[in-house]
Amino acid sequence: MSEQLSADFVVVGSGICGALTALVLAQRGASVIMLEAGPRVGRAELLANFRNSPRRGDWMSPYPFSPWAPHPVYRPEDNEYLVQAGPYPYPAEYIRMVGGTTWHWAALAWRYVPNDLRMASLYDVGVDWPFTYDELDPYYQWAEELMGVAAAGEEHPESPRSQPYPLEPVAEPWAMRRIRERLTGTYAVANNPVARNSRTFGGRPACCGSNNCQPICPVDAQYHGGISVAAAEAAGVRLISSAVVYNLEHDEQDRIVAAHYYDPDKNSHRITGKTFIVAANGIETPRLLLMSTSDRFPNGIANSTDMVGRYLMDHPSTSLTFDADEEIWLGRGPQSPSSISALRDGAFRSEYSAYRLDFTNISRVDSTTQRLLKEGVYGPEFERRLRYSAAHEMSVKTVLEVLPVPDNRIALSERKDALGLPRPQVHYAIDAYTRGGAQDAKQHFTRIAELMGGSNLRFTADDYFANNQHICGTVSMGDDPAVSVCDGWGRTHDHENLFLVGTGVLPTAGTCNSTLTAVAVALRSVDAMLPDPTIAREPAAAAERTGS
Structure with a gap:
């Protein structure tokens, strides 16, 4: 009989957002289990894969493909994991392994501009966010300090800040x-x-200028999800890799009570918890929610208004x-x-x-x-x-x-992966x-x-239009449950103990890489899940007023 595991928080996904969320929760005294569909692979092996790869220019080639946790592969040929429904192709790339896709990124850490959060009010297009840029500013700073963001504030007046960048x-x-x-x-x-380090920071060296930021920094000067995972485990988070979550189970009060996952041999396991956090990307998060059907939620968890998967955005x-x-x-x-x-x-x-x-x-x-x-x-x-x-x-x-358009979306395909789970299907137009x-x-x-x-x-x-792999939307935040999946804290409208973090919750895409903003929003959500009593933050106080 398999070990019966339970925790205060169960996090699905070990990318940068999931791992940093787990880290902070553990630092605040919670027990945390983090489930990752893909395998654990060390940096040394990834570097060797990169140096030995015959496919020059293929930035996915160092990252192992796991049959039980597939991700899109396009070279030397398309594996068709991401099923295209058109009318325009959306060849998204992402990694399913411990640490997630930020193993492979250019480390651009832009803030949004304030008006990105007020598109409907100012320009009569898109939507407004459920909070302001000023409310997000301290969380941007926190994210930048965790990641070691390097820049000169005076060069970026378009994104105001209350404190300097951590690194020059x-x-x-x-x-x-x-x-x-x-x-x-x-x-x-x-x-x-x-x-990316401009000087020694976090025990890692400065950028050496080798021009290999993608597919992997050769000296570990860039921050990535692997670093986040190591910090989370050091804080007491229990990580289970090769754990493909395929169903979220709810009780009669619509609270999530368990996550069911397959191991690579398709043995099923059940993890219980008090609060659940789905931290997969903007494709795998809606896929899991849509797969998690029941008599009460025949169209999937958190999907009573048919909003899961909609408003897919990127940056062509x-x-x-x-x-x-x-x-x-x-x-x-x-x-x-x-x-x-x-x-x-x-x-x-x-x-x-x-x-x-x-x-x-x-x-x-x-x-x-x-x-x-x-x-x-x-x-x-x-x-x-x-x-x-x-x-x-x-x-x-x-x-x-790209504006949030409801017909740009992720759905479930009739085609199945190696575990018999539906592959994601993408509907996309420019x-x-x-x-x-x-x-x-x-x-x-x-x-x-x-x-x-x-x-x-x-x-x-x-x-x-080239694709930039900045997958946004599909489980967007908002005040109105009719047009959003979760509220401004990432709590799903349908389930009081189910939170979503990651780029999928961003209501608009703006014009910048999405990772920093997703991390900042995730850290803000943590203050709603488990406020830190030693830090007086207005968002935490607001969460308490709403009964969080």
Whole structure:
């Protein structure tokens, strides 16, 4: 007979949001069990996988695929785990293993701009959040301190802050310095805020500039979910890996009483607890809720108003690649170090999407080599063209806002995975609002190329949008249960002891990578789950007034 386990809190998912939530709960004296569908894999093995991978440029290749906990794989061919229902493809990438997808990220740690939380009120599009930017500010700071975010506050007036960044900016690469100097007077180019060490921090070294931020930082200068998990376990959290949660069980009062999971051999186990937290990503969280059906909830847990899975958002990108008139040599330093933020907000948002302009600093050697070989170029001509492109080629991309549209959603497919569970199905379209932002950006692409003396301009096709893997929405927060899944604290409207954390709860996507905001919102939710009596926080007091 298997061991019967129970805890004050049961957390489903060991990514950065789930692990940091578990960490803080344990630090406050609670017993916590954290369940992770994927395996535990050490950093040394991941680094070896990266260095030995024959699939250069495939940033998923270091991360093991587990038949019992599959994730999307697209190279060398699509495994079709994420079933596409159209009309536009949504090839999301994420990792199911201990620590989650932040093993593999560029560590960009932007804050939203305040108006991202007031889209309906200000621009008559999207929705308003159930709390304000000012309420989130202390939790942003807390998240930045946990993760060691490096930036200069004066470079980011678009996102006000009450305290300085924990770390000074990471050293600016030469290429980005030249771009900034040549665009000065027309565009303000700023260093991206990053969860990457600019000096020794958290027992880890500073960034060494190796340009391997993705698929994995070779020196562990970047923060990631593996670090969060280690801290949670050190605080007393019990982690069970290879535990695929497939059902949440409720009682007659609609409280969640147990999580059922399969091990890799499809043996079923039951974990009980007082409070349950689903911390999978914006695809796996709705998938679990939709699978958890009962006579009372035939459409799934927390889904009495058919909102689970809806409002899927990301940040599609268009781009321009061109040759600068001087040697800038991309490839030294972080892969995504600098951006232009001037277009992240404005009255135009009532008509078309806001966006950030992001400069890529990925070495051009590999991509140029592959292109020249496909063209049949060899010998001295190969060497000449490779050197020229490596030195002169650069690119700039948009990070486009997507509105919360109910028909963009995650559903359950009729196709099954190895454990017999439904694969997630995605319904996705890119609407006129987002396309309008992409069209507006073309004038800025052209102007940037002019300022850099650009030639050989190559725009992406009008109907091509790259995916950025910033999975937002699908279990959105809100005050109205008719159009949201959980309240402003992450508590589901249907179940008083079921909380949701992660990027899926974000009601709008803004124009920045979603991880930092998701962590900040998760930390705010912890103050509703288990307030810290030693810290006087207004959100905790508000939670007490609502009976939390």
